[in-house]
Amino acid sequence: xxxxxxxxxxxxxxxxxxxxxxxxxxxxxxxxxxxxxxxxxxxxxxxxxxxxxxxxxxxxxxxxxxxxxxxxxxxxxxxxxxxxxxxxxxxxxxxxxxxxxxxxxxxxxxxxxxxxxxxxxxxxxxxxxxxxxxxxxxxxxxxxxxxxxxxxxxxxxxxxxxxxxxxxxxxx
Numbered sequence: 306x307x308x309x310x311x312x313x314x315x316x317x318x319x320x321x322x323x324x325x326x327x328x329x330x331x332x333x334x335x336x337x338x339x340x341x342x343x344x345x346x347x348x349x350x351x352x353x354x355x356x357x358x359x360x361x362x363x364x365x366x367x368x369x370x371x372x373x374x375x376x377x378x379x380x381x382x383x384x385x386x387x388x389x390x391x392x393x394x395x396x397x398x399x400x401x402x403x404x405x406x407x408x409x410x411x412x413x414x415x416x417x418x419x420x421x422x423x424x425x426x427x428x429x430x431x432x433x434x435x436x437x438x439x440x441x442x443x444x445x446x447x448x449x450x451x452x453x454x455x456x457x458x459x460x461x462x463x464x465x466x467x468x469x470x471x472x473x474x475x476x477x
Contacts, residue, residue, distance in 0.1 A: 358376060420469075
């Protein structure tokens with residue numbers, strides 16, 4: 306595992322509960338960002354445009370912050386990034402992203418799908434190789450303050466993730 310992947314593992318640990326911050330009195334509180342009435346139907350090109358907006362703005366990683374732009378307000382960690390790209394009603398965790406998606410074979414990945422495991426999530430952009438073993442992804446990873454990146458994963462890294470397709474992704 307390379308250093309960047311290890312940092313992603315350590316930094317994006319919002320797997321089993323919503324990230325917490327400290328309230329004014331010092332007690333833990335869940336980080337919530339603005340929400341919409343429902344998860345939206347999103348085209349693949351919209352998911353990529355939405356994700357590009359955070360790359361362009363160099364939104365800094367944090368499990369304790371939200372970023373608001375034309376697409377809404379979402380937590381600035383890996384699962385918040387995928388939630389924003391998909392147009393979900395709120396920032397989900399790496400575990401609860403599976404509630405709005407279906408597992409698919411890696412070879413079926415299309416732009417706007419995602420790769421998730423219990424501690425990290427990344428948006429699929431395209432294949433880096435003809436064998437469809439090295440995905441190019443966009444991801445919001447740590448450490449705190451790091452901007453989102455687009456990069457190719459090695460086949461061994463991708464193998465540790467489940468490919469998923471958002472229930473309301475539409476072609477077009």
